[in-house]
Amino acid sequence: MTFLHFLILSSIVFIIGLVGLMMNRRHLIRALLALEVLFLSVHLLFVSSSAFLGDLQGQVMSLFVLGVGAAEVAVGLSLLVLFYRRYQRTDVDDIAQLKG
Amino acid sequence: MTEILFYMLAVGTIGCTMAALFMPQVMESVLFLIGAFFNVSGLFLLLGAEFLAFVLIILNVGAVALLFLFILMTLNVSITKGGFYKKPPMVIGGLLLIEMGVFLILKEHTVPVLVKTTQSNTHALGEVLYTHYIFPFQIMGVILLTAMIIAVGLLWEKGRRHKRQEHQSDVKASDRLTLTNPERGKGIKR
Structure with missing residues (x-):
């Protein structure tokens, strides 16, 4: 179990999240879930590098990423609720009012 | 022995994230996301980052995933038609149970990677x-x-009736409570 294992695992999770984001980008809830998966891979990368380099600052950064991720989810879900209230659906394709 | 734990948790993480993103129902996706959080938190424990492991569970499972579930229930979109499936909760629960068992069995042999400090x-x-x-x-x-x-x-909607606290806190004890000293054998007349 080396640093490389964790790097590979974190990049696999990142790629899964990215592919999921691209495939589900019409559905807003699923896009937010994919963003959570991306955040998860970033946490894994930060913490594993912090552990293997023997430096605690990576864990501190992971803590900050945790806070920012919580804020992002709160704002994103409130936007989702707002959107659903207006259009009664959650497809991103319907947000086309500003299209000129 | 650490390798066994690492590969188990890594496979669990990858499987849970894939299931979270590609399951047909969003509710199941959120459940599998919770499973992925637990697996990653186990990896953090292997790395010796105990604080972040528990904060990840408390914050992401307790706040973020719960927020997702609340929103899903509020919006009434894409809930399963034939009732809630029984399979995904069983799968996640069984997976976590097996992992906990392996952790308990291998507990004596695991060595955290980091933590050389006192x-x-x-x-x-x-x-x-x-x-x-x-x-x-x-x-x-x-x-x-x-x-x-x-x-x-x-x-916030302007016209909507929001629940406020003011009227509750306006009530004093003297509005609701009267102290009387009734005469003997007569009782209280209101």
């Missing part, structure tokens, strides 16, 4: 956080406050 991980993290990163820490609090204000402000 103090615990939480202590060391606190020292770094409150000496070098105190201002970013405070700014993170401001960011969370801003997110809260934005979330409330976005969903």
